[in-house]
Amino acid sequence: MSPRTAVQNQEVRAVTRARLLNAALELFATRGYAATSVDAIADEAGVSAGLLYHHFDGKAAVLNAIFEQSLADVQATFAAADRESDARDRLPALLRSALAIVPRHRQFWAVWYGLRMQKDVLRTLGPSVAQFTKAIVRTLEQYLEDIEWPEAGIEARLLFAQIDGLCQHYVLDPAHYPLERVIERLVERYTGGAHHANRAH
Amino acid sequence: MSPRTAVQNQEVRAVTRARLLNAALELFATRGYAATSVDAIADEAGVSAGLLYHHFDGKAAVLNAIFEQSLADVQATFAAADRESDARDRLPALLRSALAIVPRHRQFWAVWYGLRMQKDVLRTLGPSVAQFTKAIVRTLEQYLEDIEWPEAGIEARLLFAQIDGLCQHYVLDPAHYPLERVIERLVERYTGGAHHANRAH
Amino acid sequence: MSPRTAVQNQEVRAVTRARLLNAALELFATRGYAATSVDAIADEAGVSAGLLYHHFDGKAAVLNAIFEQSLADVQATFAAADRESDARDRLPALLRSALAIVPRHRQFWAVWYGLRMQKDVLRTLGPSVAQFTKAIVRTLEQYLEDIEWPEAGIEARLLFAQIDGLCQHYVLDPAHYPLERVIERLVERYTGGAHHANRAH
Amino acid sequence: MSPRTAVQNQEVRAVTRARLLNAALELFATRGYAATSVDAIADEAGVSAGLLYHHFDGKAAVLNAIFEQSLADVQATFAAADRESDARDRLPALLRSALAIVPRHRQFWAVWYGLRMQKDVLRTLGPSVAQFTKAIVRTLEQYLEDIEWPEAGIEARLLFAQIDGLCQHYVLDPAHYPLERVIERLVERYTGGAHHANRAH
DNA sequence: TATGAATGAGAATTCATTCAT
DNA sequence: AATGAATGAATTCTCATTCAT
Secondary structure, three states, rough: OOOOOOHHHHHHHHHHHHHHHHHHHHHHHOOOOOOOOHHHHHHHHHOOHHHHHHHHOHHHHHHHHHHHHHHHHHHHHHHHOOOOOOOHHHHHHHHHHHHHHHHHHHHHHHHHHHOOOOOHHHHOHHHHHHHHHHHHHHHHHHHHOOOOOOOOHHHHHHHHHHHHHHHHHHHHOOOOOOOOOOOHHHHOOOHHHHHOOOOOO | OOOOOOHHHHHHHHHHHHHHHHHHHHHHHHHOOOOHHHHHHHHHHHOOOOOOOOOHHOOOHOOOHHHHHHHHHHHHHHHHHOOOOOHHHHHHHHHHHHHHHHOHHHHHHHHHHHHHHHHHHHHOOOHHHHHHHHHHHHHHHHHHHHOOOHHHHHHHHHHHHHHHHHHHHHOOOOOOOOOOHHHHHHHOOOOOHOOOOOOOO | OOOHHHHHHHHHHHHOOOOOHHHHHHHHHHOOOOOOOHOOOHHHOOHHHHHHHHOOOOOOHHHHHHHHHHHHHHHHHHHHHHHHOOOOHHHHHHHHHHHHOOOOEEEHHHHHHOOOOHHHHHHHHHHHHHHHHHHHHHHHHHHHHHHHOOHHHHHHHHHHHHHHHHHHHHHHHHOOOOOOHHHHHHHHHHHHHHHHEEEOO | OOOOOHHHHHHHHHHHHHHHHHHHHHHHHHOOOOOHHHHHOOOOOOOOOOHHHHOOOOHHHHHHHHHHHHHHHHHHHHHHHHHOOHHHHHHHHHHHHHHHHHHHHHHHHHHHHHHHHOOHHHHOOHHHHHHHHHHHHHHHHHHHHHHHOOOOHHHHHHHHHHHHHHHHHHHHHHOOOHHHHHHHHHHOOOOHHHHHHOOOO
């Protein structure tokens, strides 16, 4: 009774949706959310602007979908670190998982860093996004306390600053940023007797 | 026709210009550059939108002026650290100067962090802005080499990540961020035998 | 390919068509013709928007079909009054038939009253619709002349105004409008010696 | 300090506003509210579409302004009838004032009649508009009771139906409608001993 | 210097309609 | 017969910018 089968339709829809999301992600990342027009997204995706509205309620909904998509992956990865049985392994695991996440979601991070200063936009993105930053600091602080790092509260701020900062610097110039070496250096600092002796020599 | 003297006019001009810049800074910081209208800036400044065009060539020029204003101060402050005679004092001086700069230019940093992922905007801001980030990393690397820090290249990345990251985290929540303590912790890490022992014990 | 017989298909077609017309009537009546989208009609009818185009040439054709459907009934009812053998019975018969027609076509009247001021829409609805109003006045005038009502031309205007007006007022609030009593009052006025006493002479 | 004087500006603004309102009234009346585009209004007014938004919040606000403008005049005229000292004069005064109002606001009535079936539009027009019809019926009923007309409640419905209906029929064809004679006939009916003779006895 | 009316280009969004299946 | 993905034109609205005064 249906022209295409339901499955075929679902596939077509999924493909178009993915193309729109990719196009939007690309443009939001390079031009910024506010400076990207719906027309430009549709163009980049190779479809008409009207079609975007069959898939999303509007530009804001596209942004939302991007966040849902990427944050789910990010949180899943962080959750994996949390399942390490030995407390000493959690921080390295988390740091190394960042090494994997950041390049995989390079454009998403560009969007995120371009928006996170604007509270009105964040408000439209649901509470989990707004709390994202705070949640990470709390996790880091817990990990540091678990390995009895002194002044864990302050150190957590510094550690988070390092992760956040290097993530951005990588995103700004992924071709040249020595992400792996920087993260390994970071792992060293927070590993084993590392907090007794800062250098591995 | 004009009841004002030339000098009075100059004063009025300067005041209006400053009001426009402050208004723009405030709005760019909270709403983002692209999402801020010229009308909104003029409104916030308490003048007509038309008047903005007597002071600036357009919205982009206002952004430019904001960068000139703030970057000049930032660079002057960093230059002061550079004049420390003892190489060991330069890094602490630079870190502590950040402590002063960041709160003073809180809104500027919000604008900067909201824009720096967008290469097209940066291009309109002149080459000095685009090179800003790289220049700082080079300076940091130099300072670390001066104190014979091993792997200064990688460490400079981490150090910059920390500075950049904490600056943003402060800007995101200035009321609660323990900026001073975080920076002092940072100074400790990079002072004296600090690179031998990461903790102050 | 087709598991239905031709007869079954015809039945299904008729049902779908009726559902579409009902849905359109409902929506045109409450939102107005121009403000009702084809999608909304299809939704309300529980079919896809595409299917509407298998039954009608477009949105305007749906409106046309609604008019054909309802006007046919209206004119048939009025024609019945015309067949009264006694001239004195015609007017009461017509008035009482209105009592029956109006509630039966409540939504149609809402559409009609919402559109009849717009000459461009009327033009697309065929000449019979445009002449509808004038035809009724002529009939009323004839009926009044038949019972030798003085100034039948002017009185026909007033009588039509009453019919038209009460029809609208009923449609605006069918739950509370005392349609029957109002019409009976109207019948009284135009019955028996009423028009002798009715004038101030 | 201002380029044009404040008064000059006010005049220019008022002129443009009036042109927009006239253009909108004209188009709403002939094409209907929903079918009239903002572009068409601006075109008809001889200004750019953007300018409309310097004067009104949007299309709905234009409609609102039209209602405010016309309803104020209508209600003022009806209020004048209410000030007649002799109860017997009130109804004739009200009827004759309609004779004056209707042609003066011909287009407004076309808009009103084209919209009043759509409750969602009315809701945007403020409560006074929604209650407009009911308020008139109540007034008419009161006037009829004052002159001891029997069954004033039902008669008020009929009287209102007549007024409303003839108003519409006039609006539909102002060039040929014998408005004055119809209203005089109406005045006769409700004047003097008419209501004694008017009943079917 | 300053205003604010005015514009035109472009933004987001809606919608009647088509068409492959 | 029926679906729903897709389109393109139109619609509402925003906004940077100009200009007469």
